[in-house]
Amino acid sequence: MTTATPPDLDRRNRRFGIFALVLAAIAGAVFATGTAGVATTFQLNDVFGEPAYATLPAVVVPVAPTALFLALVIAGVGLYQAVRGFGDRATIVISVLLGLFVLAFLVWAARGQQLQVLALLRGTMRAAVPLALGALSGVLCERAGVINIAIEGQFLAAAFTAALVSSATGSPWLGLVGGILAGGLVGALLAVLSIRYRADQIVVGVVLIVLATGVTSFLTSQLLVPNPGLNAPDRFGAVTVPVLGDIPLIGPLLFRHSVTVYLMLLAVVVVQIALFRTRWGLRLRAVGEHPKAADTVGIRVLATRYRAVILGGMVAGIGGAYFTLDAAGQFSREMSGGRGFIALAAMLVGRYSPAGALGAALIFGFADALSTSLQILNVGIPSTLLLTAPYVVTILVVAGLVGRLRMPAADGQPYVKE
Amino acid sequence: MKLELRGITKRFPGVVANDAVDLVIEEGEIHGLLGENGAGKSTLMNILYGLYTADEGEVLIDGEPVTFAGPGDAIDAGIGMVHQHFMLVPVFTVAENITLGVEHTKGLGLLDRRSAEAEVHRLSEEFGLPVDPHAVVEDLPVGVQQRVEILKALHREARLLILDEPTAVLTPQETEDLFRAMRSLKESGRSIVFISHKLKEHKAIVDRISVLRRGRIVGTADPATTSEQELANLMVGRPVGLTVDKADRETGEAVLAVRGITVLDARGKPAVDGVDLDVHRGEIVAIAGVEGNGQTELVRAITGLDPVAGGTIELLGRDVTAFGRKELLRAGVGHIPEDRNREGIVGDFTVAENLVLPMWDAAPFAERGRRRFGAIAEVAEREVDDFDIRTPSIHTTAGSLSGGNAQKVVVAREFARPLDLLVAAQPTRGVDVGSIEYIHRRIVDKRNEGAAVVIVSSELDEVLALADRVAVMFHGRLVGPFPMPVSREAVGLLMAGATPDEAMGATR
Numbered sequence: 001m002t003t004a005t006p007p008d009l010d011r012r013n014r015r016f017g018i019f020a021l022v023l024a025a026i027a028g029a030v031f032a033t034g035t036a037g038v039a040t041t042f043q044l045n046d047v048f049g050e051p052a053y054a055t056l057p058a059v060v061v062p063v064a065p066t067a068l069f070l071a072l073v074i075a076g077v078g079l080y081q082a083v084r085g086f087g088d089r090a091t092i093v094i095s096v097l098l099g100l101f102v103l104a105f106l107v108w109a110a111r112g113q114q115l116q117v118l119a120l121l122r123g124t125m126r127a128a129v130p131l132a133l134g135a136l137s138g139v140l141c142e143r144a145g146v147i148n149i150a151i152e153g154q155f156l157a158a159a160f161t162a163a164l165v166s167s168a169t170g171s172p173w174l175g176l177v178g179g180i181l182a183g184g185l186v187g188a189l190l191a192v193l194s195i196r197y198r199a200d201q202i203v204v205g206v207v208l209i210v211l212a213t214g215v216t217s218f219l220t221s222q223l224l225v226p227n228p229g230l231n232a233p234d235r236f237g238a239v240t241v242p243v244l245g246d247i248p249l250i251g252p253l254l255f256r257h258s259v260t261v262y263l264m265l266l267a268v269v270v271v272q273i274a275l276f277r278t279r280w281g282l283r284l285r286a287v288g289e290h291p292k293a294a295d296t297v298g299i300r301v302l303a304t305r306y307r308a309v310i311l312g313g314m315v316a317g318i319g320g321a322y323f324t325l326d327a328a329g330q331f332s333r334e335m336s337g338g339r340g341f342i343a344l345a346a347m348l349v350g351r352y353s354p355a356g357a358l359g360a361a362l363i364f365g366f367a368d369a370l371s372t373s374l375q376i377l378n379v380g381i382p383s384t385l386l387l388t389a390p391y392v393v394t395i396l397v398v399a400g401l402v403g404r405l406r407m408p409a410a411d412g413q414p415y416v417k418e
Numbered sequence: 419m420k421l422e423l424r425g426i427t428k429r430f431p432g433v434v435a436n437d438a439v440d441l442v443i444e445e446g447e448i449h450g451l452l453g454e455n456g457a458g459k460s461t462l463m464n465i466l467y468g469l470y471t472a473d474e475g476e477v478l479i480d481g482e483p484v485t486f487a488g489p490g491d492a493i494d495a496g497i498g499m500v501h502q503h504f505m506l507v508p509v510f511t512v513a514e515n516i517t518l519g520v521e522h523t524k525g526l527g528l529l530d531r532r533s534a535e536a537e538v539h540r541l542s543e544e545f546g547l548p549v550d551p552h553a554v555v556e557d558l559p560v561g562v563q564q565r566v567e568i569l570k571a572l573h574r575e576a577r578l579l580i581l582d583e584p585t586a587v588l589t590p591q592e593t594e595d596l597f598r599a600m601r602s603l604k605e606s607g608r609s610i611v612f613i614s615h616k617l618k619e620h621k622a623i624v625d626r627i628s629v630l631r632r633g634r635i636v637g638t639a640d641p642a643t644t645s646e647q648e649l650a651n652l653m654v655g656r657p658v659g660l661t662v663d664k665a666d667r668e669t670g671e672a673v674l675a676v677r678g679i680t681v682l683d684a685r686g687k688p689a690v691d692g693v694d695l696d697v698h699r700g701e702i703v704a705i706a707g708v709e710g711n712g713q714t715e716l717v718r719a720i721t722g723l724d725p726v727a728g729g730t731i732e733l734l735g736r737d738v739t740a741f742g743r744k745e746l747l748r749a750g751v752g753h754i755p756e757d758r759n760r761e762g763i764v765g766d767f768t769v770a771e772n773l774v775l776p777m778w779d780a781a782p783f784a785e786r787g788r789r790r791f792g793a794i795a796e797v798a799e800r801e802v803d804d805f806d807i808r809t810p811s812i813h814t815t816a817g818s819l820s821g822g823n824a825q826k827v828v829v830a831r832e833f834a835r836p837l838d839l840l841v842a843a844q845p846t847r848g849v850d851v852g853s854i855e856y857i858h859r860r861i862v863d864k865r866n867e868g869a870a871v872v873i874v875s876s877e878l879d880e881v882l883a884l885a886d887r888v889a890v891m892f893h894g895r896l897v898g899p900f901p902m903p904v905s906r907e908a909v910g911l912l913m914a915g916a917t918p919d920e921a922m923g924a925t926r
Contacts, residue, residue, distance in 0.1 A: 278527040286507050286518055293505035297519030297570075298490030409508065 016094050017082020023101045024075035031067035031108035038063045040107050041114040044249055056248050063111045070104040109379045116373065121253050123369030126327070127390075128361040129264045130155060130336070133319030134343025135350060135357035136271050137187075137312040143275060143352060144308035145288035145410040149205035150190050152340025153212035154313050158183040158320025160216040163331040164224075166233030172325045175233055176259075179321030180314045186212060187313015191306045198414035209340070217333045224331060231330050236260060260322045265358075267315060272354040284308055288408035291415040301415050319343070338391070345394045348405060360397070367393035419480055419496055419577040419609060420445050421466075426475035428461055435461040437633040438475070443578065448600060448610045450624030450641070452617075452653055454850035458633040459613050463580050466611075467499045468492035498571025499580040504563050506570075508556035512549050513538045516570045541569050546602050560708075561592035568599065578609040585619055589708050590878065590910030597623050615653075615851075616879070617646040617660075629653050654851045662858045662883045665866075669886075670699030671734070673839050673870035674720070679729030681715040689715040691894035692729070697839070697870040702861070703899050704873040704885035706909050712894040713874045714756060717843045720872070721753040722746035734838060747776050752832035754825075756843035756874070762828040765817025769809050770798035772816045773831050797834075805830035806856065822853035829857055833864060840864055843874045858884060878909060 042059040074097050080086075086093045106115060134151040141148035161182035166175025186208055194201045224231040239262070241255035275281035284304055286294040291301045324331050342364050349363075350356025371389040374381065421443040428436040435458045443449045453459045464470045466477065468486030476483050479495055486492045489499075506515045513534045522533040535551040542549050547565040555563060564584060571579055581600075585593045600610055600623060612624055620627050620641055627639045629652045637652050650658050674697040681690035690712045697703045707713050718724040720731060722743040731739045733749055741749065755761035763772045774783045774794050782793040798812040807826045809819055816827055825845070832840070842861060846854040861884060865871045875881050881888060882902075889898035890912035897912050904922075911921035 277529055279521040279523050279529060280527050282510075282514060282518065282521060282529060286510070289509055290505070290507045293507055293515075294518070296489045296499070296501070296505045297574075298488070298493060299519055 013085035013090065014082050016090050017078050017080075017085075020074055020078025020081055020094065020097050023097060024071045024078055027067055027071035027074060027101055027104040031104050032064050032071060035063040035067070035108065035111050038111045040066075040110045040112070042110075042117050043114045044117050058114070061107060063107055066107050067104045070100050070107075074100055074104075109374060110377050113377055115377070118249070118252055120366075120369050120373045122257075123372055124362060124366040125253065125257065125261055126365070127368035128358070128365030129260050129322045129326070130319035130339050131343045131346050131361035131364050132264050132268060132358045133322070134316050134340055135346040135361055136267055136354055137183075137316035137319070138344055138347035139275070139350075139352055139354055139357055140271065140284075140312035140315065141187075141190075141309050142347070142411050143288045143408055144284050144305045145291060145408060145413065145415070146191070146194050146305055146309050147201040147205065147412040148187075148190060148309065148312055149202060149344060150186060150208035150212075150340075151316050151319075151343050152336055152338065153205075153209040154183040154186045154316035155320040155323065155336040155340050156209075156212040156216045156334070157186050158317035159323040159335060160219065160331050162321035163231055163233045163324035166235075166325055167230045170234050172234045172236045172259075175325050176318065176321045179325070180317040183317020183320055184310050184314040187310045187316070190313065191309035194414065195302055195305050195309070198416075201412050213334060216331070220331060220333055233324055233329065235329050236326050258326050260318065260326045263318055264322075267318065268354045268358045271315075275354065285408070287415075288410055291410050291413075295415075295417065305415070316340075316343075342390060342394050345398050349397055351405065352408065363397060364390055364394055421497075421578055421609065422478040422481075423462070423466070424476050424478065426462065426465060426472045426477070428458075428465060428470060428472050434633050436465070436472070439630075439633070439635055441628055441635060443609050443611060445609055446604055446607045447626065448604055448612055448624045450620040450627040451611055451613045451630060452615065452620055452627055452649060453630035454615065454653055454852075457630040457653075459630055460582070461633075462630070463499070463582060463611070463613065466492065467497060467580065493574050493576075496575060496577040497580070498568075498574060498576025498578070500564065500567040500571065500582065500584060502582045502584075502586065504567050506555045506563060506566060508554075510555060511551065512553050512555060512558075512566050513551040515555055515566055516541075516551075516573050518570075520574060537573065538569065541572055545569070545572060545599065545606070547599050559592075560587045561589070561595065564588070564592075564596065565599070568603075576608070578611070579603065580611045580613070582613050583615075584612070585614055585616065587709070589914045590906070591914045593619070617649050618879070620649065621646065631655055650851055656852070658851050659855050662862060664862050664884070667700045667866060667886075669701045670868065672696050672698050673734055674872070675732040675735075676720065677730045677732070679716075679719060679731060680727045681712070681719045681724060682727045683715065688727070688894055690719065693894075693896045695872075695889070695896060695899070697872055699838075699868045699870055700865060701886040702865050702871040702873060702884050703887045703889060704875060704881040705889050705891055705896070705899075706875065706878060706881040706913060707891035708913055709876050711891045713891050714843070716891065716896075717753075717756070717841055717872075717874055721751060721755075721841050750836065750838035752835065752837040752840040752869075754828055754832055754840075754842040754845050756847065758821075758825055758828055759817070763816040763824055766815055768813045769802065769807065769816050769819070769827060770794050770812040772827050773798045773801050773812075773834075775831060776835070801830040801834055805833075805860075822849045825849050825857065826853065829860055833860055837864065837869045840869050840871045841874075842871070844876065845873065846875075846877070846880060854880075878906060881909065882906060 039060050039062050044056040044058065077093065077097060081090060081093060134155065137151055137154060138148050158179035162175040162179030165178030166172050190204060190208055193199045193204045236258040238256055238258050245251045245255040275285065283294065283299050286299060287301050287304045295301050323335055328335060346357050346360035346364055349360035367390040371386040374386050375383045423439055423441040426436050426439040427434065439462060451459050461470065465472045468489045468491050478484065484495055486495070507518070513531065516538050517534045522530040522537065524530040538549065538551040547569055549562060549565050549569065555566060568579065584596060588596060603610060614620060624641055627641055627649065628635055629637045629639065629649065631653060639649065639652070647660060650660055674695065676693060676695040678692050678694060679690060680688050680692055683689040693716060705713055715724065719726050722741055722745070726739060730737055733751070738746060738749065759765060764775070771794070774797060777783055783790055795812060802809060802812055805826050807830060808823050816824060819827065845861065846857055849857065861871060861873070873881070873884055885902050887899035887901050888904050888909060889896050890909060892913065892915050897918055908921040912918070
């Protein structure tokens with residue numbers, strides 16, 4: 001909507017251009033020097049499992065020339081950006097340049113070794129599961145006008161319940177249902193407190209996180225620790241999609257995952273269509289933008305909000321179940337480790353759209369998977385520092401990309417009928 | 419459809435908002451509803467639209483009694499309402515807004531955009547209300563948004579439309595367009611309830627006028643045979659003066675000299691763009707314009723509330739561009755702000771405290787760091803008498819006063835001091851006709867005493883009645899001022915963006 005005025009645009013162009021030149025300088029000075037004659041191997045095959053398909057040759061690149069080449073590309077495009085500017089496409093251009101910079105970094109970091117590209121990308125997909133589902137929860141709530149910062153609490157409640165139910169029944173599917181219901185319950189609490197009692201939604205969100213953290217920690221020490229059998233859930237195994245799963249690279253990347261990954265992708269598609277192409281979504285968004293207008297045409301504002309917030313909690317519940325039924329295989333205290341907040345950031349970076357949230361979740365998931373890959377490569381950076389990568393990337397992306405974000409107009413405002 | 423209200427009574431704690439109201443709206447009739455603020459017009463219409471429930475009385479449609487539990491029921495019964503504040507979702511398209519709640523779908527709840535847009539197109543042709551179905555509502559001018567609201571009601575097959583103060587936000591030209599659309603709706607057999615406090619508009623468009631005063635219908639009139647004066651008297655309940663007596667007066671030295679000032683809005687764009695303005699002793703310069711063309715920002719800059727991005731402001735030859743609010747007020751500037759509840763009074767303070775607000779820390783109201791309540795009360799009592807402020811006591815909180823009386827508190831406070839410059843923004847907004855008359859007289863008095871006066875108003879009647887010279891703001895630029903008389907049509911054209919040559923030429 002807002003078009004930047006010329007001086008604004010000039011300044012932005014220059015800032016983005018200078019940023020790109022700094023990236024190029026780092027790539028040239030650090031990654032391309034002192035590595036003469038060393039090569040990096042990019043391994044594109046699935047090293048786990050027995051691939052039934054044709055294997056791809058590994059890609060071997062010399063470190064210094066590659067890094068130098070990438071640095072020159074970044075510098076050239078950055079210079080053009082600083083002088084002339086790419087206008088509206090500047091953000092996309094910068095994103096691509098950042099991608100090239102990361103590539104240069106990988107070439108350097110894995111010098112003389114093999115980088116398991118497929119493992120890195122599969123790790124990205126998996127790490128994106130809770131982030132995308134949590135962000136979807138936020139999208140559903142906030143599009144309807146209720147701020148949901150309780151995603152972290154929904155994760156913990158769902159992860160705990162999923163572990164317990166799956167352990168007790170021996171069925172990960174029942175565990176998943178339990179997780180969804182637990183997430184929905186936290187959503188219902190958020191709904192009642194913020195819609196019916198009109199409590200401050202930020203405060204309610206914080207309280208629910210503290211509540212979920214406290215209750216799950218307490219029950220862990222009182223129930224799970226004395227009875228290890230209750231914290232040994234049956235997990236979801238990998239399911240290979242026939243035919244598609246055998247395609248090189250694409251197959252293991254997208255079609256050889258556990259159920260939670262497929263559920264996440266399905267949820268993004270369904271919510272994207274439902275929000276923007278259906279009557280249900282139009283009404284939900286109307287309630288979040290201008291509840292009084294919705295009310296005057298006979299839409300039930302409060303009921304719409306209740307449904308959206310509880311549904312959001314259930315979607316986050318799938319994300320929570322991922323932690324115990326897929327990633328870890330047991331519940332431990334505060335195991336979501338702040339990913340509910342990264343999911344919140346993914347929602348903002350994705351500008352309240354499911355597709356955007358998935359994109360942002362993949363960026364943050366990549367940072368997560370990268371920190372694992374780098375630990376394996378042993379690049380000489382302390383592993384504790386590497387583990388902060390997802391959080392650092394979150395801060396950078398939120399600060400740099402969110403910019404002029406437009407919230408749903410009635411987000412966070414309780415609706416009172418006259 | 420024929421609509422009948424019988425004995426409608428609605429009580430709120432402490433007030434009877436509607437008192438046994440009887441009203442009949444015939445099929446194909448434009449029925450005017452006239453009344454001061456607080457007369458009960460909105461309450462009555464909210465009952466009709468199902469937002470309130472009446473305590474007593476009944477509503478009949480075509481002779482059948484009906485009850486509405488909510489707006490949904492009223493819509494189903496064929497009643498449509500165009501609210502004063504539009505009920506449109508700004509980020510939705512025209513078609514989405516019009517079909518919201520009665521969406522066109524093609525199974526599975528999937529929206530059928532093409533069908534919705536075709537329907538909007540058809541309606542728009544049928545009723546002569548041109549809109550682009552794909553346009554996003556927030557990008558549209560107010561007049562077009564209003565058309566969307568009307569189409570929204572028509573899409574729901576409204577046979578009776580309630581238009582609540584529809585002209586308050588329109589330029590004179592847009593008002594003409596609206597009237598044309600209203601006539602075509604009437605020809606199609608639809609009934610319209612037209613609410614406005616502008617007498618001229620009732621005379622121009624309605625078939626019958628019902629006048630509401632203190633919750634009661636005090637008369638029904640035929641606009642063709644009733645004069646504006648008679649209508650005003652009926653509305654207020656006593657004879658009121660509609661014109662302002664204003665003798666010619668020699669103007670003196672320039673008090674305010676604004677040179678090329680620019681004020682930026684929150685997004686850094688110029689809201690006021692290189693404005694020059696001179697105002698002399700003994701003259702009223704009235705600035706007309708549709709709201710949102712920079713008048714608010716201009717006033718805020720002149721009265722020291724916002725900084726300017728360029729240009730200078732001089733007061734009696736002294737550069738006051740960098741003066742803060744307090745310095746300006748004490749240099750002899752009086753300001754009646756446009757939003758009195760936010761900027762004019764402190765609602766939780768008493769009437770007395772509000773009356774001494776600009777001087778609260780100076781003698782005689784404070785000495786050696788202590789407030790002098792005796793002196794405050796003495797001045798407050800005198801001003802309450804002088805300015806005819808109807809309040810139970812000077813210790814009543816100002817927020818509990820009616821709009822007209824709260825405005826009188828602001829006027830009294832600003833006028834009780836000797837002023838060189840008075841800046842009044844929308845001085846009579848939301849004020850009843852009786853108080854308008856009074857406030858106008860005080861403003862003219864101030865001009866006669868030798869103050870320079872700037873009035874900003876979106877009410878054309880007010881501008882034409884008070885101005886010695888008239889200027890118009892459009893898109894941040896000031897056109898004029900031109901010495902009166904300037905015709906109503908010319909000011910209207912200037913408000914819509916015409917050049918002075920076009921405006922003056924077209925009406926000569």
